[in-house]
Amino acid sequence: MKAHVGIDGNEAADEAAKQAATCRKAPTYNLFPPSYPKLINRKKAREEHEKLYREATIGSMTRYWFENLDQIEKYRQASDHTATHETTQFFSNHGQHRAYLHRFKLTQGEDCPCGAPAQTIPHLFDECPMYAIERNLHFGPCDQAGFKPRELKSYLHLPDLVKSFNNFVTSIAGTLKTYNTGLL
Numbered sequence: 001m002k003a004h005v006g007i008d009g010n011e012a013a014d015e016a017a018k019q020a021a022t023c024r025k026a027p028t029y030n031l032f033p034p035s036y037p038k039l040i041n042r043k044k045a046r047e048e049h050e051k052l053y054r055e056a057t058i059g060s061m062t063r064y065w066f067e068n069l070d071q072i073e074k075y076r077q078a079s080d081h082t083a084t085h086e087t088t089q090f091f092s093n094h095g096q097h098r099a100y101l102h103r104f105k106l107t108q109g110e111d112c113p114c115g116a117p118a119q120t121i122p123h124l125f126d127e128c129p130m131y132a133i134e135r136n137l138h139f140g141p142c143d144q145a146g147f148k149p150r151e152l153k154s155y156l157h158l159p160d161l162v163k164s165f166n167n168f169v170t171s172i173a174g175t176l177k178t179y180n181t182g183l184l
Contacts, residue, residue, distance in 0.1 A: 061093035061121060071153045078162035086173035087166055093121055096176035113179060124172050126150065130179070131172055138168035 050069050053059075066072045076083070089095030098119035102110035112119035114129050124131060141164050142149040155161040 059092070062091050065091055065152050067153060071156060074156040075152070075162065078156055078159045079166060084166070084170060086170040089173050090121060090169045095121075095173055096180055097121060097124060098180055101180060107180065119180075124176075125168075130175075131168075134168050134171040138164045 046069070053063070053069055056063075066075065079087075086095075094100060098107050098112060099110040101107045110118045110120075112123060112128060112130075116123050116128065119128070125135075139149045142155065142161060145155065145158065145161060147155040147158075147161065149165075152162075152165055
């Protein structure tokens with residue numbers, strides 16, 4: 001079409017351009033710095049991400065350890081921004097524990113070799129006698145500092161306790177494959 005004459009959208013754009021060209025008013029976009037819309041967009045994206053995290057139907061074990069995204073960020077900072085294979089398995093409830101393996105029919109049952117009915121992350125962390133020594137190495141410093149060992153979110157600001165937690169989790173996850181391989 002010759003010069004897009006007669007197209008409604010084009011005619012409206014031409015009219016708006018003419019009005020803008022004759023306007024003697026300063027543009028309104030310079031009333032705030034360019035960083036401001038970026039800040040607003042980041043906050044909005046963070047709020048949406050936080051809402052998705054809270055309302056997700058999956059990831060309940062991760063939400064057990066971290067109620068919100070800020071706690072995950074504090075954990076990352078206390079851990080020098082390093083997530084290990086073992087801690088990721090632990091937080092996501094994916095790994096070599098029998099309750100998880102049994103879901104995929106990789107083991108005959110989900111019972112723990114210690115005699116407990118299910119080898120789950122909470123069982124391994126809180127009560128499995130196979131990890132009593134490692135548990136005491138973590139629970140002792142937590143008790144001395146006045147924190148419940150299972151409430152990671154309450155001591156995220158203490159890098160030594162977070163390191164102790166990571167060592168405990170790593171020792172559990174690192175030996176599970178050995179314990180459970182003979183049972184497969």
